[in-house]
Amino acid sequence: MRTTVSDEKDYRGKIHKLSRDIMTGWMSQLKAATTNPVPSAYLMISGNCVEIMRCFDILPVFPEINALQLAIRKNSLPYIIKSEEIGYASDNCAYVKADIGFTMCGGVGENGTIPKPSMIVCNFVGCNVYIKWFEHCSQMLNVPMVMLDIPFLREEAPTKEDVAYVICQLKELITKCEELTGKKFDIDKLREILKYSVRAEAGWSRAKELCKNHPAPFDAYFDSINMMGPINALRGTKEAADFFDATIKEYENMIADGMGVLDEERFRVVFEGPPPYPYYRNFRNLFEAWGAVAVQSTYSTVGGTWEFGFRHDPDNPLESIAEQMIVHNLCNRSMIERYKQIKTYVDDWNADALVIHSIKSCRLFSAGQGDMREYFTKELGVPTLMVESDLEDPRYYAEAQMKNRIDAFFESLQYKRLRKGEQVEMGKRGAGMKGST
Amino acid sequence: MTGEKIIQECRDLLDLLPAQILALAREKHPDVGGFGVFPVYAPVEIIHAAGLLPVGMFGAGDKIELSHADARFQSFICSIAKSTLELFLRDEMKEFEGVVFSSICDVARNLSSLVKRNCPELYVEYLHMPQNMYSAESANYARSEFERFRTNLSKQLNRPIPDEAIRDSLKLYNEVRHHTRRLYAHRKAHPSSIAAADLYAVVQASTRMMPEDFVPMLRELCDAVEASDVKPRDGVRVVVEGAFCEQPPIGLVEVIEASGCLVQDDDMIIGWRLFDDDVVSNGDPLAALSNAYLASSVYTSVRHDYKKPRTDGLIDRMKRSGAEAVLFAPAKFCEPALLDYVLFRQKLEEADVPHLKIEFEEKMWTFESTRTEIETFAESMLFD
């Protein structure tokens, strides 16, 4: 039996629309800046320090969001091919290729939709490709690159030298921002910005928490993208903070009304790995058809693992920015830490299974996911499905094969559930009989 | 020993797996322990000063079949990650005291986690090497990272690793690097004086022997090579670029020269010969190492240095070595190398320098198509 999915449900539409509205507002600023330049900076998503940019009214620009949008609008392939023509390999991260191809075709600068940045801030948080990507942008656009080297979280906690190194680089970045804008650093303004961040972070955290409910009010993989834009790109603004207030209200109301994101929630899964943006809707449908909802996902935490409690601290602005960059985001944590994160998700969010979407572009996510599958199936006994495609390159998505794998997986989950149900029933009957003798 | 004999000894070492390398070292140093060093760079002096043999872990070439690791790493992951994991999963490394990885790429980082999870008894270290060479805190940070390593290793072994011992090791590895530079310098001036594959075997041997045993051999080899009177060969003088982590099969290096090229310089095993000068060996050895890393490293694909872009580094390497073309030899699926190729290629085209890309895998055993490609490339240059 399959669940029918109604696309028109208000709740999904409402949060999606709110998110789209504030993201569109920011994108129109980007577009406006292509012809009326304002100070702007390239940044990477994971563990970013967007609040510092905001403190100087520097417009933040995220090439990753550019790549994502190209993919979700099914526009990425021509740009990927353009990049391959100048030497990028088929095995390179396609986020880079799409963004660079787009830049080469004039998408950045006066005639495009994205302004040429005044500076390129490489917040190297986990992903080594970030460094290359921004080196390439820096060279192509002839814009200086500022390196923010964030030590990987290689032990339980960062060393005091890790923290000192990051804070020092943040101060050096601040000096560069002062030079760029001619404005003096105002720590009180940063504190105010961080207060908005904290509100958004608390909202994010609460929303994720709400998915512990049965049924879950939203899909923590596919719908999380509505929250990822505001938390990662617009963090530190009133709009983002208000957005989260509205989101929570909406989801809490749904819970009060006993509503879930699906008409019938039959399977609760945790998702690992980025989604296939070029086939976002198709991919989602394959799960929804089984009544499967993601109650948690690792991908949604690339920018921050707020649901585990971290908040920026307006009383200690730079220290807390440094701490977030080093410790509290998925990208700067090891695979072992990711296994722990997933295990917590499975246990505390009460999931039936783990789905690993292994993507070729992103080795940060995917390298070694075979071991993850091994660990979850063999050592923890968590049913695990692993499927492969890409987050940006549509050539790697094979719908029929994907559907077969997903259907087979849920069929077997369903079968196991039926068997278990029968056994429980038999057990009950057995116990009853015993009691009657 | 003659030069040939030394080279043969080095070549023989290439056939050994880490456990065999350690066993061989123990014939002379019965108490020595082993420590794996995954590319690109690690402060081997700290490891050696701890009474261990630092062993370069460049995968397993064609010496083992993968039976576990390819289920853990997908098809689009480089070979070195898979074969290195395989060594650990097969218990090949059980005699070793530990292994060190560093922040070279996302694959190496995840590999370090997989090794740690699958070998819970083993000491697995991960170094975050600085990517910002110019922050006011860079030197402190880099030094602290080496200090952290010393402390952890010392705890692991339950014995101190004093400065004095590290200074002694620095002197030895300075000698290894010094004579290696001598060989490279001599080859630049006299391209036929040592075959690229032989030099490659020698450098690789430096990652497989105790430096105290290796230095005399290397010195002797240098003397022999410098004294030799070899008739110069004709060929296209090239720089080989891109094999800084996973290493090509020696057969490929041979094919490069057999197809009409003379290798003038390369970045193979670059992490073990990273510094362009001796590291200061008096004073605080960890500060000396961190200063060397920040200020005296040659360019590599895994180290960002905005004041010295590696595209300029490559042009400089070409000029200094008298090369006229570049052979890009990235390992298949090696993201840093493949990404760098784009900027390198652009720069070379601006400078009108011919180049050819030849991807390799450590298990590769037939080189015919590569040979044809290189031959065609070399001929097109010779008869241009």
Ligand code: SF4
């Ligand atoms: S490798 Fe992954 S994290 Fe890094 S830029 Fe590509 S998609 Fe993003």
Ligand code: SF4
């Ligand atoms: S060969 Fe390349 S991708 Fe593989 S571990 Fe080495 S640097 Fe990373």
